[in-house]
Amino acid sequence: MNEGSDERDDEPEDAEGGTLAPSPELEQALREATEAVAGRGGAHAREPKADPTEALIQAYKAEAEKLGRELEATQAEAAANKERFVRVSADLDNLRRRQIKERQEALQFGHENLVKDLLNTVDNLERAIEHAKGSEAKDLDALLQGVELAQRELVTVLGKHGVAVIEAEGVPFDPNVHEAVAQIEEASVPPGNVARVYQKGYRLRDRLLRPARVVVATGAGAKPDETEPMN
Numbered sequence: 127m128n129e130g131s132d133e134r135d136d137e138p139e140d141a142e143g144g145t146l147a148p149s150p151e152l153e154q155a156l157r158e159a160t161e162a163v164a165g166r167g168g169a170h171a172r173e174p175k176a177d178p179t180e181a182l183i184q185a186y187k188a189e190a191e192k193l194g195r196e197l198e199a200t201q202a203e204a205a206a207n208k209e210r211f212v213r214v215s216a217d218l219d220n221l222r223r224r225q226i227k228e229r230q231e232a233l234q235f236g237h238e239n240l241v242k243d244l245l246n247t248v249d250n251l252e253r254a255i256e257h258a259k260g261s262e263a264k265d266l267d268a269l270l271q272g273v274e275l276a277q278r279e280l281v282t283v284l285g286k287h288g289v290a291v292i293e294a295e296g297v298p299f300d301p302n303v304h305e306a307v308a309q310i311e312e313a314s315v316p317p318g319n320v321a322r323v324y325q326k327g328y329r330l331r332d333r334l335l336r337p338a339r340v341v342v343a344t345g346a347g348a349k350p351d352e353t354e355p356m357n
Contacts, residue, residue, distance in 0.1 A: 234288070238330055241289055244280065245328055245336070251277040252326075284328075292327035294320050294338040303327055305337040315343035 251273055258270035292303045298319050299306060304327070312321040320340040327338030 234331060235333060237287060238333075238335070241284065241287060241328075241330060242335060244284065248277065248280055248284070249325070251280065288331040289335070290329055292329055292334075292338045294323045294327060294340050296320060299340070299342050303329070303334060303337050305339045306342045307339050308341045309344045310341050311345070312343040317343055317345040319343050 254273050255270065255277060258266045258273065294304060296315065296319060304320065307324050310321055315321045319342070320338075321343040322341040323338055324341060325339040328335045
């Protein structure tokens with residue numbers, strides 16, 4: 127193939143195998159298409175692209191704010207639960223102490239009513255002993271000994287349960303443990319002291335069961351009505 131034929135191959139051919147001469151209209155269309163493509167590429171190049179890192183940061187911030195609100199709510203609930211726990215613990219501790227105190231009082235004073243009932247028995251035994259001592263009948267000696275023995279045993283039992291006789295005769299009158307039933311002029315007893323014991327008083331440990339009923343001595347020259355029983 128010669129050079130002349132090579133140059134002809136580069137030229138456009140028509141439908142009949144000939145070449146097409148360059149057309150001004152074709153060149154203008156090519157230029158416009160090229161400029162349009164270049165324009166679109168430039169416009170796309172000028173548009174800002176979305177930054178994925180910024181979007182991820184915003185998502186993390188929103189999640190952190192949500193977790194912060196949940197943490198504050200949880201802390202408030204924990205504080206309220208702690209306050210309730212402290213109150214309940216204090217109530218339980220007070221209840222435990224009260225139960226311990228009531229149990230101790232029940233052990234120490236639970237038989238208080240029984241002891242009160244037994245005091246009348248002690249009184250009757252003591253009256254029987256006094257009556258037997260004043261009798262001249264010899265056959266009462268054995269009865270007297272038996273009654274005295276029973277009275278001593280009963281007093282011993284009461285003592286084991288914390289019952290004690292209140293000291294009264296000859297001591298100063300004490301309204302906390304003595305009940306004055308009368309006044310009498312008694313030279314051998316200082317005024318204001320107990321001259322006689324009408325009925326013994328008893329206490330259960332530190333608790334008064336009943337006061338001692340006593341006659342109180344007065345000074346010399348007391349009026350007659352002062353020796354009458356007191357209300």
